[in-house]
Amino acid sequence: MEFRQLACFVAVAEELHFGRAADRLCMTQPPLSRQIQLLEHTLGVSLFDRNSRHVHLTAAGRRFLQDARQLLAHAERAAQMARRTSEGEAGSMSLGFTAVGAYRLMPALLVRAREVLPDVDIQLREMVSAGLGDLLIAGELDTILTRQLPRTPGLQHHLIEREPLVLALTPNSPLAHYDAVPLSALHRQPFLLYGPNESRYFYERILGAFGLADVTPQIVQLAGQTHTLLALVRAGLGVGIVPDSARELRLEGVIFRPLAQENMHADIYLAWRSQHDNPALTAFLTRVANVPQAAA
Amino acid sequence: MEFRQLACFVAVAEELHFGRAADRLCMTQPPLSRQIQLLEHTLGVSLFDRNSRHVHLTAAGRRFLQDARQLLAHAERAAQMARRTSEGEAGSMSLGFTAVGAYRLMPALLVRAREVLPDVDIQLREMVSAGLGDLLIAGELDTILTRQLPRTPGLQHHLIEREPLVLALTPNSPLAHYDAVPLSALHRQPFLLYGPNESRYFYERILGAFGLADVTPQIVQLAGQTHTLLALVRAGLGVGIVPDSARELRLEGVIFRPLAQENMHADIYLAWRSQHDNPALTAFLTRVANVPQAAA
DNA sequence: TTTCCTTACGCCTATCGTAAGCATA
């Protein structure tokens, strides 16, 4: 069975006239008759009752007409879908992110992807920072949103958001009177810090800033994740430095103040394998994440 | 795009090795490579990333593999369905019947058809006797269950059921004492008869029998359909002669007695056009209705 | 006699297989 024969069959079935069908197919009647005969032979079935005066479909022909049309349409769709997939217009990709990235950045990317690449299916996967890098390197994720870039060759990254670090505190804290809090105001104050295992980036970033400023807060507790840390702030154990997106948690009893210090910010990167082979990812990088030169 | 190319593509995609795929397809590597290239060219897309060492699918190739498999499977199913349709194993047919035929015969036929021809869809249509014949002749019904054969050339029929005629009466009727009621017992008795328009067959059949037996009942009312007639019997207006299948109506307050008369029966025929072109009908006639020689 | 599907026949394109080319580990 050949697609050509299906097209011939559909034309004859619609015209119910070999001559007109041949015209439509831009060929002469004899080879058209022959194609129909060949198709009937391979099927082992008569598709038309015909003589030199009348042509009409048999029951098998009526049934096969439906399938022939579907097959031709499906073939056309399949070809188009292959083309669109190769251009990244359709397909699927996976995006890993951490809890923090989830609040503002990931939803924004997703909304934009839906708009720009509606036929690209994005599988989301949330997990802790360390796991993200491993899955990316192993090829189980196409791209990740992370603060902590894996130190592995073969990865590319793009700074996608730089958000300020802010001080989280309770409304009745004396520090609440500052418009912008200087780090020095935290010297020997009860302070809540991210843990070095679960959130190494913030741990190092914040301790580094204190070191440069020669300020030593009184670290009363380590917390793995932002929502844990804010809960402890609200409980009155101390203040903490968190990324601005922590506001999205909308935790009552916790307020935020900018830091007076310059360069107090947290970065979020989009990272992917240089040698990925997913056109949907390329399209996502260039057209959704606005990465320049996101070639594989 | 050709089915051959789809088969080649699926083989290579499954083996990820041109040599083994060629073996599976019973051909040599070079023409297989060429077919894949042709397919890629018509699609305008690379389906494999390959060099002399490794072969693996591109994103477009993975996507197209699904479609290729579906297309091949659909083509196979379509061919098989065409064959089965031509043999009457699959397809559809329409069956017309009257209210009377509905109680016992039609359900029995339908149950048997489900068993013997599960993939034949039977469209049921219930209407009055006269309309059935017209629709059959017009080709809008494939076959009908009828007592009254249309007197039209080009139809074939088969006696499918011969049911006895029985007397319908109330339990307190004096005639209830008979095991089998002789027609003579109905002489000058109040009698309910089918109407000549709606039920000509019974009208003529019953009056004919009375004529032969030289019995003249007192006809108190004409009734078009069996359930109407039985309702009048229950109301005490008289007795009536109905086909045995009227028992299926299970009307309380009405009982039935056989008639002593020989040859008191009503026939039901299956009728169809001699020159129909529906293999499903042929299969139904021969394998469900047990019609001998039911050729078109 | 006309219409129109089918058969017959020659030409041409396309596929296959064999043989050689060439890149990679």
Add this chain to the structure above:
DNA sequence: TATGCTTACGATAGGCGTAAGGAAA
């Protein structure tokens, strides 16, 4: 150096078009 995909080339098979055949109104 061996494996394995690709290119080159000649033989064959299949499709198309022209021309003739044949059945139905």
